[in-house]
Amino acid sequence: MLNKSAITSVAIWDQLFLFLSEVVHYRMKTVQSDEEVEFPDITSFISEESLSKIPAQGVLTEIDLVALTLALSPYMLPELIPDLLSTYLPQGKECPEMGLVRSKDRELFFPTGDTLLYLLAGKNLESRMYLLKYFQLESGLFNTGILSFGDGSAFEPRMSGRLIIDEEYVDIITTGEVQKPRMGAGFPAQLIETSLEWENLVLQKKTLDQILEIQSWLKHRDQLMNGWGLAGKIKPGYRVLFYGAPGTGKTLTATLLGKYTGRDVYRIDLSLVVSKYIGETEKNLSRLFDKAANKEWILFFDEADAVFGKRTSVKDSHDKYANQEVSYLLQRIENHPGLVILASNLKSNLDTAFTRRFQSMIEYDMPGATERLLLWKDILPENLALQDDISIEQIARTYNLSGANIVNVVQFACLKTAEEGSNEISRSNLIEGIRKEYVKEGKMFA
Numbered sequence: 001m002l003n004k005s006a007i008t009s010v011a012i013w014d015q016l017f018l019f020l021s022e023v024v025h026y027r028m029k030t031v032q033s034d035e036e037v038e039f040p041d042i043t044s045f046i047s048e049e050s051l052s053k054i055p056a057q058g059v060l061t062e063i064d065l066v067a068l069t070l071a072l073s074p075y076m077l078p079e080l081i082p083d084l085l086s087t088y089l090p091q092g093k094e095c096p097e098m099g100l101v102r103s104k105d106r107e108l109f110f111p112t113g114d115t116l117l118y119l120l121a122g123k124n125l126e127s128r129m130y131l132l133k134y135f136q137l138e139s140g141l142f143n144t145g146i147l148s149f150g151d152g153s154a155f156e157p158r159m160s161g162r163l164i165i166d167e168e169y170v171d172i173i174t175t176g177e178v179q180k181p182r183m184g185a186g187f188p189a190q191l192i193e194t195s196l197e198w199e200n201l202v203l204q205k206k207t208l209d210q211i212l213e214i215q216s217w218l219k220h221r222d223q224l225m226n227g228w229g230l231a232g233k234i235k236p237g238y239r240v241l242f243y244g245a246p247g248t249g250k251t252l253t254a255t256l257l258g259k260y261t262g263r264d265v266y267r268i269d270l271s272l273v274v275s276k277y278i279g280e281t282e283k284n285l286s287r288l289f290d291k292a293a294n295k296e297w298i299l300f301f302d303e304a305d306a307v308f309g310k311r312t313s314v315k316d317s318h319d320k321y322a323n324q325e326v327s328y329l330l331q332r333i334e335n336h337p338g339l340v341i342l343a344s345n346l347k348s349n350l351d352t353a354f355t356r357r358f359q360s361m362i363e364y365d366m367p368g369a370t371e372r373l374l375l376w377k378d379i380l381p382e383n384l385a386l387q388d389d390i391s392i393e394q395i396a397r398t399y400n401l402s403g404a405n406i407v408n409v410v411q412f413a414c415l416k417t418a419e420e421g422s423n424e425i426s427r428s429n430l431i432e433g434i435r436k437e438y439v440k441e442g443k444m445f446a
Helices: 004-032 062-076 080-086 113-121 125-138 167-174 205-227 250-261 280-292 317-335 369-379 392-398 403-419 427-440
Strands: 147-149 163-165 189-192 238-244 265-268 298-301 339-344 360-364
Touching: 004 062, 004 080, 004 113, 062 080, 062 113, 062 125, 062 147, 062 163, 062 167, 113 125, 113 163, 163 167, 189 250, 205 238, 205 250, 205 339, 205 360, 238 250, 250 265, 250 298, 250 339, 280 317, 369 392, 369 403, 403 427
Parallel strands: 238 339, 238 360, 265 298, 298 339
Antiparallel strands: 147 163, 189 265
């Protein structure tokens, strides 16, 4: 059953779609006859009080309302524009001036930038030029990323691309809740979360102190940039490099930063980003950064060497375009207003052009004996005893393991204990788990 606020929202959009219908009628009448036709008055369809309930930053103009309702039509009333056009066109005839594009199954039509221009300006060149400037510089809907123009075909004008509305905005309008974007070809990132707390992250003090600097920036960014007027003097965003051996806490740090500052953390799947086709890698990352531009997300590039590695000497066209990709990514990261974390096993693997632009470079050392002991005590289950011949202090001193290694050892030992029907972890199972981790990483085990 709909609640009162939902009913109000339905009533608002019902009136706006009536308004859009009249805009279509207006345009088709001006094209097909010489009679004087007035552009529909938005105030005869909906009150200012109702308009103020539409979620958006700033005041929505009549132009914005046409654009917003048109972009929503494929989601709510996909047959609206084709049905309206059919009343003016002979059966089977289309209106190419309207700029609609067919879906792949040719059953649906989607509005484009050309559709929006045609409805609002017809063929009036002066009005079209004004609208192009308005969408680029003045419209709050386009400036905040709620609306955008998608990529058209190669070498075609920008306005030939689909009129796109942000999926999260559609969620807000239709359900009142934002669904998290799903990883796929159009969004090469996965939301990562953790049930752990800061006390579960065992690091050396110098590393923890540097991480607190990042947390401080996340908390006080608005005060620095806007309250103290630094927005025009320093670059937006914060760029950090985590480097060190695998399993030392880089990913956990990123998720904890998000957890304690109320931000979503998205780990970029580089297999969905990097493409062998020229220009596709830039396009994939462009979509990602455009999506994240107005969100409070933390972007986490794990194993970043694959994309942000050193540029090579130019020997052929492939090298040339690979270097262009690196330069392009450097520019996008530098202009991104949020937190971007790059993780690498070795700092030397990354291009120095990137490292110069990091606000912080944090090294994750392998844990020493003191840190290993804390990790063992934290990871071993409290309700499962150890056999008397086990000294965790001695094991922590003897075996050089990362936090991830210790997690794997404890999991192995607990599974063996369960299989044996015992309620105590044996030394043999613990040592066997350690041996497996050493062998897996190519280390000599004694």
